Amino acid sequence: PYGGGYGMVMMCQPAVDCIRAAKARCGGRVRTVYMSPQGALFDQAKARELLEYDSLILLCGHYEGVDERVMSLLDGEVSIGDFILTGGELPAMVLADCVARFVPGVLGSTESAGEESFSRGLLEYPQYTRPAVYEGMETPEVLLSGHAANIEKWRRRQALEKTRQNRPELLGTYGKYYENKGK
Ligand code: 4GN
Numbered sequence: 001p002y003g004g005g006y007g008m009v010m011m012c013q014p015a016v017d018c019i020r021a022a023k024a025r026c027g028g029r030v031r032t033v034y035m036s037p038q039g040a041l042f043d044q045a046k047a048r049e050l051l052e053y054d055s056l057i058l059l060c061g062h063y064e065g066v067d068e069r070v071m072s073l074l075d076g077e078v079s080i081g082d083f084i085l086t087g088g089e090l091p092a093m094v095l096a097d098c099v100a101r102f103v104p105g106v107l108g109s110t111e112s113a114g115e116e117s118f119s120r121g122l123l124e125y126p127q128y129t130r131p132a133v134y135e136g137m138e139t140p141e142v143l144l145s146g147h148a149a150n151i152e153k154w155r156r157r158q159a160l161e162k163t164r165q166n167r168p169e170l171l172g173t174y175g176k177y178y179e180n181k182g183k
Pocket of ligand 1 (some may be wrong): 088
């Protein structure tokens with residue numbers, strides 16, 4: 001690195017050649033993104049935004065990353081979370097998988113192409129399937145009852161409780177309602 005410091009910085013020319021070659025092979029609307037811990041945080045909403053492009057070019061750095069001037073060829077910098085990996089390839093695969101779920105035909109016909117729990121702003125409620133009792137552990141009675149309204153109520157309650165425990169920051173205004181009514 002200019003200015004000193006440890007490690008190696010990936011120089012401009014190979015990355016620029018690579019991006020230009022990839023762009024030349026892409027049709028339609030192209031989005032070019034650098035996978036980096038310094039990027040804007042990726043989430044379900046960003047995945048949806050990327051759907052409007054015909055092609056995605058994902059640049060993956062190693063070492064201390066690429067020369068900042070490469071950014072002038074890119075549309076943005078994206079991070080999949082507050083942690084550092086040896087390379088950007090796994091983040092690129094995470095992004096690609098997340099976007100692919102929205103592409104028609106990727107999911108089976110019974111699976112939701114929507115955002116599932118995140119569309120409601122809550123985590124998913126727990127799921128159970130056969131057998132009703134597994135190694136002594138029972139399925140909650142309400143799920144076997146066939147009482148649709150009670151099942152709905154139970155799931156909502158479980159989703160709230162799971163969110164309160166694991167991701168309280170997701171609750172927001174809904175959470176305040178829950179805090180008041182739930183006690
Ligand atoms: C992206 C890249 C984590 C992310 C990365 C992330 C490669 N690690 N949170 N590693 O999305 C320095 C130069 C680390 C490239 C970069």
